[in-house]
Amino acid sequence: MKTEQINVDGMSCGHCVETIENAVGKMGGVNQVQVSLENKKVSVNFDENQTTIEDIKGKIVEAGFETL
Numbered sequence: 363m364k365t366e367q368i369n370v371d372g373m374s375c376g377h378c379v380e381t382i383e384n385a386v387g388k389m390g391g392v393n394q395v396q397v398s399l400e401n402k403k404v405s406v407n408f409d410e411n412q413t414t415i416e417d418i419k420g421k422i423v424e425a426g427f428e429t430l
Contacts, residue, residue: 363393366415368404369430370422373397378427385425389413 373379379397382404386395391412396405406418419429 363407364410365405365407366418368406368415368419368422370397370402370404370427371430372427373399373402375399381425382422382427385421386418389418389421392418 370382373382376399379399382397383395386392386404386406389408391409392406393409394405394407397403398405404422406415408415408418422429
């Protein structure tokens with residue numbers, strides 16, 4: 363298991379947090395997602411054998427946000 367922090371731009375409310383948590387949380391291999399609206403960061407714990415940080419970032423972009 364690996365934990366990574368991703369800087370995310372475009373989050374402005376609780377709905378944004380929920381959107382990212384739902385999108386990333388449903389990915390195979392993702393064990394935990396924590397979104398900080400204040401810090402504009404997403405912390406993800408995932409299995410590197412099942413998904414990659416690039417795939418997770420792609421899912422965040424797909425949900426309408428920008429990864430930095």
